[in-house]
Amino acid sequence: MSSSSSSNKPSVEVVRANLRKFLNVYLQHRPVVQRTLTAGFVLYCLGTTFAAWTGRASTKSGGGGGGGRGRRGKDSKKTTASPNDPLFHIRLKRLLRIVIPSLKSREAAMLALHSAFLVTRTGISLYVAELDGRIVSSLVTAQPALFLMNLTKWLLVAIPATYTNSMLEYLQSELGLAYRTRLTKHALQTYLDPIIPPSSSTNNPNEKSAVGLLKSDQDAQISGEQLFYKLSNLDDRIKNADQYLTVDIQQFSNKLAEIYSNIAKPVLDVILYNYQLSRNVGAEGLVILTILVQTSAGLLRAITPPFGTYAAHEAKLEGELRFTHSRLLESAEEVALYHGEEFEKNVIERGYFALVKHANRVLRIRVWHGMAEEGVIKWVWGSLGLCICAIPVFAGEMLGMKGGDLGTRTEGFVTNRRLLLSSSDAFGRVMYSYKELAELAGYTARVSDLFDTMEDVKAGHYQKKLVSSAKVEDNAKMLQGRGKIIESDEIRFDQVPLISPNGDVLVKSMSFNVEPGKHLLVVGPNGCGKSSLFRILGGLWPVYGGTVYKPPARSFTYIPQRPYLCTGTLRDQIIYPHSQVEMKEKGTSDDDLLKILEVVEMGHIVEREGGWDTVREWRDALSGGDKQRIAMARLFYHKPKYAILDECTSAVTLEIEKVMYDHATALGITLMTVSHRPSLWKYHSMVLQYDGAGGYIFTELDAEKRLALQEEKQDLEHKLLTVPKLKERLEELKAVKAERERVK
Numbered sequence: 001m002s003s004s005s006s007s008n009k010p011s012v013e014v015v016r017a018n019l020r021k022f023l024n025v026y027l028q029h030r031p032v033v034q035r036t037l038t039a040g041f042v043l044y045c046l047g048t049t050f051a052a053w054t055g056r057a058s059t060k061s062g063g064g065g066g067g068g069r070g071r072r073g074k075d076s077k078k079t080t081a082s083p084n085d086p087l088f089h090i091r092l093k094r095l096l097r098i099v100i101p102s103l104k105s106r107e108a109a110m111l112a113l114h115s116a117f118l119v120t121r122t123g124i125s126l127y128v129a130e131l132d133g134r135i136v137s138s139l140v141t142a143q144p145a146l147f148l149m150n151l152t153k154w155l156l157v158a159i160p161a162t163y164t165n166s167m168l169e170y171l172q173s174e175l176g177l178a179y180r181t182r183l184t185k186h187a188l189q190t191y192l193d194p195i196i197p198p199s200s201s202t203n204n205p206n207e208k209s210a211v212g213l214l215k216s217d218q219d220a221q222i223s224g225e226q227l228f229y230k231l232s233n234l235d236d237r238i239k240n241a242d243q244y245l246t247v248d249i250q251q252f253s254n255k256l257a258e259i260y261s262n263i264a265k266p267v268l269d270v271i272l273y274n275y276q277l278s279r280n281v282g283a284e285g286l287v288i289l290t291i292l293v294q295t296s297a298g299l300l301r302a303i304t305p306p307f308g309t310y311a312a313h314e315a316k317l318e319g320e321l322r323f324t325h326s327r328l329l330e331s332a333e334e335v336a337l338y339h340g341e342e343f344e345k346n347v348i349e350r351g352y353f354a355l356v357k358h359a360n361r362v363l364r365i366r367v368w369h370g371m372a373e374e375g376v377i378k379w380v381w382g383s384l385g386l387c388i389c390a391i392p393v394f395a396g397e398m399l400g401m402k403g404g405d406l407g408t409r410t411e412g413f414v415t416n417r418r419l420l421l422s423s424s425d426a427f428g429r430v431m432y433s434y435k436e437l438a439e440l441a442g443y444t445a446r447v448s449d450l451f452d453t454m455e456d457v458k459a460g461h462y463q464k465k466l467v468s469s470a471k472v473e474d475n476a477k478m479l480q481g482r483g484k485i486i487e488s489d490e491i492r493f494d495q496v497p498l499i500s501p502n503g504d505v506l507v508k509s510m511s512f513n514v515e516p517g518k519h520l521l522v523v524g525p526n527g528c529g530k531s532s533l534f535r536i537l538g539g540l541w542p543v544y545g546g547t548v549y550k551p552p553a554r555s556f557t558y559i560p561q562r563p564y565l566c567t568g569t570l571r572d573q574i575i576y577p578h579s580q581v582e583m584k585e586k587g588t589s590d591d592d593l594l595k596i597l598e599v600v601e602m603g604h605i606v607e608r609e610g611g612w613d614t615v616r617e618w619r620d621a622l623s624g625g626d627k628q629r630i631a632m633a634r635l636f637y638h639k640p641k642y643a644i645l646d647e648c649t650s651a652v653t654l655e656i657e658k659v660m661y662d663h664a665t666a667l668g669i670t671l672m673t674v675s676h677r678p679s680l681w682k683y684h685s686m687v688l689q690y691d692g693a694g695g696y697i698f699t700e701l702d703a704e705k706r707l708a709l710q711e712e713k714q715d716l717e718h719k720l721l722t723v724p725k726l727k728e729r730l731e732e733l734k735a736v737k738a739e740r741e742r743v744k
């Protein structure tokens, strides 16, 4: 034993000597090593930030599915709301191009200004850390003059510091608002794409004859006019577009504005503070610290749940809940009259509890995640920081740092501690911002889903759940087809199938025509496709086959049973969708409008409601019959070539009905009427009668003959009703007669 320990002695000394030699060499070259480590460290910080932003981080994202489906074809994979998903970066880049269209845009200038303020703030923080150390040093060494001077500097630096902070907040909010404006404008441009006026689309003969197609209606099919209708009626992907257009776009914009300062500033802080620290305490400790911090950060990221997916799902549930409320308000009268409160309450509560259940789940997940996050970021990193601060105190002499008295050591400790606190706070914010990045990914998925689906629908690609009959081979083939729309003065359907958005074939092939001046009556059982015919005429539904000859959509006015009343003045109700300027351009005055109202016996309403400029919620202020008469007045104001009247006289008297048909005829409007009222037959010369089983008859309407037949039919039906009673009486009489004969 003793011999072995004695034989070890020289080797221990050799090791010690070698170590000392190594340390000496190291200390000789330490400045170079320090510079290399610091430069490497800065590069490393930049690299990890770049990796985080471009999704090249190797850590698990926790992203799952959600937020709807992507585009067809190449991009048709399921949308994930994860920051590490390459699709997120593609989509974010696309949205960034919308919100910051060029380097010369206002948004780019604001972003540059914002960045300048971020750098200024970091500069001020560095100065304050140093000043803090000097103040404490002057305190512990009892130097009042120095203390007062440093205190004055402290107060003076408050002016640029507070200004910088306020400007940062202001610019961040302004940026959020600017992004939102860009996105909303972009979305509305497609969502409410106005119909090309006839003057610019169809009056150009070259344009018409070039392809033989009616441009405005072809556009309606392939360039997304009335997209707001098609998005909700012809496609299943976007439920509650209102939620996407308002809340989701706003959340995305705010998150994007926030994330820039929440990532750019801390990253800059981490680099500058650590650079300063490495000069104060040596780069070695800092590199070890960074390795430990990065390892624990990697572990943290690995256990981070998919917050992006959660945010996207929450936004979807919020949208559904809002929709149930707005639906109730829309049908308040009907629900109130049915006393459907209990039912509606159940529907709303179901929506609300689905949302609360999800929110609670996310909150619970946030508890353990928050604990892990704070434990690592605040406590573990905090203790590592204290070790770093201890380096100059315990190993300063050995490492050749300037030692010093109590004041110098205190100044160094306070400055370093402040730098470390700021640096770990900044690094913590980079870490926390991963969660925000995940949320941004969620909103990016939502907004992109909206834009992708709008583009798809605009291009005529719809995704809708088909009814079972649509899958039958014949019907499926019909759905693949495309019909033609050709401009013409008359309306003519030539072998056009009538197919609902669900793929339900209502009529396999339909042929009929309406000449100007020859009013058409459309009759048939409920749900057979009477209104659908007009949806094709209005360019709302695609034409799957045959040829439709018709004037542009603007040559039609549509009056449904419950006419639409817009937000605005009484005048707006008559001239809708014209503005007052357009009305004046048309050469119409308020007096002319009054005359129109008098035709439908509504002239008194102007005085009653307080004049033409009165603004009200008109759909609540007017009765059913009033609304129908306002719609008739609107028809007389616009004087279109054709009018589609869909059960639009159900709430007015027979006299008003007559006035309406006589006046429309006098104005040269050709009427196409859907109605079950025989009183209307006499105003029409043609009839299109559906049989409700996919067949139809198109023929001339001899109203008198038809009415006479109807009367005879009703008479016979009435007589048939009395047959059982007559039979009963006959049996009674037979019984009486038999009784009398028996008595005789």
Ligand SMILES: Nc1ncnc2c1ncn2[C@@H]1O[C@H](COP(=O)(O)OP(=O)(O)OP(=O)(O)O)[C@@H](O)[C@H]1O
Pocket: 233, 234, 500, 501, 502, 506, 524, 525, 526, 527, 528, 529, 530, 531, 532, 533
């Ligand atoms: N937006 C839509 N999406 C899917 N199917 C629809 C849509 N609109 C109508 N349909 C379906 O198309 C069919 C025909 O509807 P349409 O409104 O043309 O009937 P209608 O003959 O006018 O009925 P009614 O006399 O009751 O008004 C119905 O089966 C209806 O369910």
